[in-house]
Amino acid sequence: MTNGTTSTILRIRPADENYRVVTIESPKGNVAYRKEPCPHCPWRKDQPTGRFPADAFRHSAETAHDMSTHRFGCHMSGTSQPETCAGFLLSGAQHNLAVRLDLMKGQIDMGEVTSAVPLYESYREMAVANGVPAGDPALALCRDS
Numbered sequence: 476m477t478n479g480t481t482s483t484i485l486r487i488r489p490a491d492e493n494y495r496v497v498t499i500e501s502p503k504g505n506v507a508y509r510k511e512p513c514p515h516c517p518w519r520k521d522q523p524t525g526r527f528p529a530d531a532f533r534h535s536a537e538t539a540h541d542m543s544t545h546r547f548g549c550h551m552s553g554t555s556q557p558e559t560c561a562g563f564l565l566s567g568a569q570h571n572l573a574v575r576l577d578l579m580k581g582q583i584d585m586g587e588v589t590s591a592v593p594l595y596e597s598y599r600e601m602a603v604a605n606g607v608p609a610g611d612p613a614l615a616l617c618r619d620s
Contacts, residue, residue, distance in 0.1 A: 484554060490531035497554050498545060506582040509561035512590050513551040518562025518601055520593040529606035533613035538563065539598030540616040542572040547598075564588050567598040570618040 486498040512519050517527055527550075538547040547563035559574070565588060568574040577583040595601035597619040603609050 488534045490534060491528040494528055494531055496531055496534035497548070506559070506577050507552075507557065508559040508564060508583055508588070509549050509552070510587050510589070512560070512562040512565075512592065512594065513549060515551070516549070516560065516562045517605060518560065518566055518594045519590075520595060524605045527605060529602075532602035532605050532607045533611065536598060536602060536607075536613045536617055538571060539567050539618060541570045541618050543570070544573045546571065546573055559583075561588050561590065562594050565590055566594045566596055567601075 484497060488496045488498075490496055515522060515526060517532075535547055537543055538545050546559045547567060549558045549560040552558040559568075564574065564583065564585065574583065578585065595604065597617070599609070599614050599617045599619055602611075602614055602617075607614060
């Protein structure tokens, strides 16, 4: 299924009646990413927690698994112009295979990605702050460092 651009929607999972988690695959060589966390980025510690339902964080936990090929997308970019989240790149992508390959290929320049605000140090920390219990099975495979 395509979304009208060169990206493919792989999966859509409802998080609650208002939110859903969309898994998108971008074509090789076409990596779009945010340069800084957006104003409502869930990685930002200065944002109120609970803006997104806990199930959204459960669904997205796979992005923080060792050797994951799924990226944490910026919710502000939507599905028509998907971009990888800057907060994720700065705090949660160190074990993500897709991001590591993008870095090796020069498709992501971490010198361009910054944050003027404090971010959660790991996916688990962000998910727990947003209502996912620390022992939730969805977080079991998340890498913290």
